[in-house]
Structure formats: C-alpha cells, structure tokens
Amino acid sequence: MIKVVNLHKSFGELEVLKGINTEIKKGEVVCIIGASGSGKSTFLRCLNLLEEPTEGDIYIDGLSIKELGKDINRLRQRLGMVFQQFNLFPHMTVMDNVTLAPIKLKKQEPKVAQEKAISLLRKVGLPDKDHVYPNQLSGGQKQRVAIARALAMDPDIMLFDEPTSALDPEMVGEVLQVMQQLAMEGMTMIVVTHEMGFAREVADRILFMDDGIIAEEETPEEIFNNAKEERTRAFLSRVL
C-alpha cells in the first residue's frame, strides 16, 4: 500500500532522514519508536507531504508521489492524520470540526455528514459533545474528536504522531483504547509513539528509528525480547 524508497529529507544543512526504506501493507499496524529528534515526525510528515522529501520516493498504491501535482490534496484525503497537539479548529463546534472536510471536499450533504459524524463521535465515546467548542473539552476528549475528524474522510490509512504525548497520564488510556479498536477493525495505521505497552500489544511490526534511518524493523516480540541491534536494546532499556 505504501512503499518508501531511499527517502531523504534535509532542512537546510541538517539532514534529518538519511535513506529510509520500508513497506506498509494494507491492514497493517506499524509503530515507530525511537529517541526524540531521530526523525520520526519528519518521516510521518513526508508520507502525506506536509514535508517535501529531498531525495527518494514514496509510492502509494504503486503511484509515485512525485507525479501527483495537484492531486496531492486528493491523496491527503486518503491519509488521515492525528497530531500531538490535536489541532482542532477552535472557532468551530465539534460537529463542524468533524463535518467540514466531508461537506466541502467530498460534497456530502450536510445531513449525511452529520449523521456520519454522530456515529463517529459515538465510536470514540463522545456521543453528546457535538455542539461543544473544543476549548470546553479535556485533552483526551480533544484527541478523540481529532480522530473522529480524520475518520470522517474515510481514509485508507491513519497516521498518528505521538497522539498521547500531550495528555495527562489519566487520559492516555481512553485515546489508546480508541486506537486499539480502530486497529482491530482492520485500519492501516502508522503510529509514532512512546507507549511501549501499546506498541507491544497492537503493532504488527515495529520500526526503531535512530539518527534518520530505520535501525531495526521487526515484530514486537523480536524487538522487545530479542533485538539484534545494540542501539535498539539501549533505547529500550532507557524507556522500559
């Protein structure tokens, strides 16, 4: 579904991604772990072209992102993204946050979009918050609305960039639970996370990133019990 070939990304002089190669299959849940600054966010943001790669290529369903041109907006509709800082639209109600994109971009009837939104909000455990503004929600609730907002576009793939890192500890669980449910329903997911419990339990595969490359790529069992790379073991011993 996604194939990444020799992906490089530099910001000016600073080379952040130094040749990433990997493949993500439909229905797979891939967790990306690694130290802060190792390039996890940059990699994720390259996948939906929030950052433009400086070298290499990404194929989505066999189509190179270099050949997209104006279709980049259509591509992004297929890739939902959830941010660490939620990034809900503060000037809109929860309902409008969730329905804006389907109404404007997919030309859905407002009624249809709203019904869909209600069912998505129920799914993330917030059935009665549709008329509330984001500033009246807790962090955990905001992030669940952000997930519903991304799902409203019926994406094929969901990207999560440390979705629980900005949350109070007691709210981490409610968000992870929604993500786990999503994974069980067969959503293709790429999740940057520091929640090792979640990665171990939910991921089909774990990418350990170090200094701009994928240092190790394995099943959770292998990574957690049997890591081949010394730096993987060193990282895990620090975070576990």
Place this chain on the structure above:
Amino acid sequence: MSFLVDIYKTLSDAIYINLIKEDRYLLFIKGLGVSLKLTVYAAMLGVIIGLLVAFARMTKNKVLNKVASLYINLIRGTPAVVQLVIIYYAILGSSSLPKIVIASVAFGINSGAYVAELIRAGIQAVDKGQMEAARSLGFSYGQSMRYIIIPQAVKNILPALVSEFIVLLKETAIAGYIALDDLTRMGDIVRSRTFDAYTPFIIVALIYLYVTSILTYFLGKLERRMSISD
C-alpha cells in the same frame, strides 16, 4: 467667596466668546464632521490597501514581496505629516480635487501600511498546526485560508483594526497642514478670532476624547466577544 465668583465669571466668559458668540460652536461641529469623514474614508482605503499589501507580502512572488515591504518601510519610516504634504503638493495638489479627497488618499495610503502589518500579524498568530491539520484533511492552501485560518485571524485583526482607527482619528489632526478645516484647525481658527489660546484647544481636546472614548468602549466589547470561543 469672591474668588469663586471670579473663576465662574472667567469660565463663562471664555465659553461665551469661544462657543456661543457668532455661533462658533458650529465651527467645532463642522470641524468634527470633517475629521470623522476623513477618518472613515481613510480607514476604508487603508483596509483595502492593507489587505492587498498583506497578501502581497505573504505570497511567494518575490517582486510583489519586495514592493510591499518597500511601501511598508517607506510609510512607517517617515512622519505622516511629511507624507501628507508631499502627496498634497507634489502629487495631487495641482489637480482640482477637493482637499478632503486628497487628505483621505494620503491618510489611506499611510494607514494601509499599518493595517497591512496588523493583518499579517493576525494571520501569522494563528497556530501553525491549524494549517497543517487543514492540509492533512485534503484542503488546498486557499481553502485552508478561507475556512480555517482567516476566520481565526479576524478575531485577532478586528480589535487591532479598531485601535488603528482610533490612532488614525487623532492622526488626522495634522490635516490643517494642507488647510483642510478639520477639528484641530477649527480650534486654531477660533483662537485667531478670540485671542484665547487655551479654551478652543481644550474644547477640541474634549471632543477628541469623547469620540475616542466611544470607540474604546466598542473596542472593549469587541475584544470580549472575540475571545468567547477561544
């Protein structure tokens, strides 16, 4: 006691010759009308110029960028009164346009530079994550601006714009330099007739204060309304 009577007499005399005699209060009213008209015309022009220049500064077009920042630096780096006089004598003075139009253009050009900067600041103050969230949903840059960024920026910009209009109203007090009969100049005219140096300008000051207080009151209301859904 006679001391108080003296004060009363001085005051009522002053008010009589500066306001009542020969219907001089009408001069102040007329002057206020000119000042307000000038402010409104200049503000409208300033908003139009400000919008254009703000977007010129934010596009990727390097030429537009340069022109816009040159304009902003030129206006902000020189005194308004100098700009007014230059525009009057060198550019528009030879035409037969009414002075109020020339002054409106001059103050509009001046205000446009400040408005452009506050529009740009208002847009840039919107969190970067908002644009990213919008783009990640599939909105184009233009759609993201329209549905997500601008509605939030307006909340930053509107109060700042009202403040700018208050500043502009006071700034128009230099319109007398091109012999436009605005409020301040009317004060000067009354002074030249009554030979009372203080009272006309105290009256002028009170009128400005009254109008700016009303605007400030609305500004406060506006700021509270804009912050409700943040």
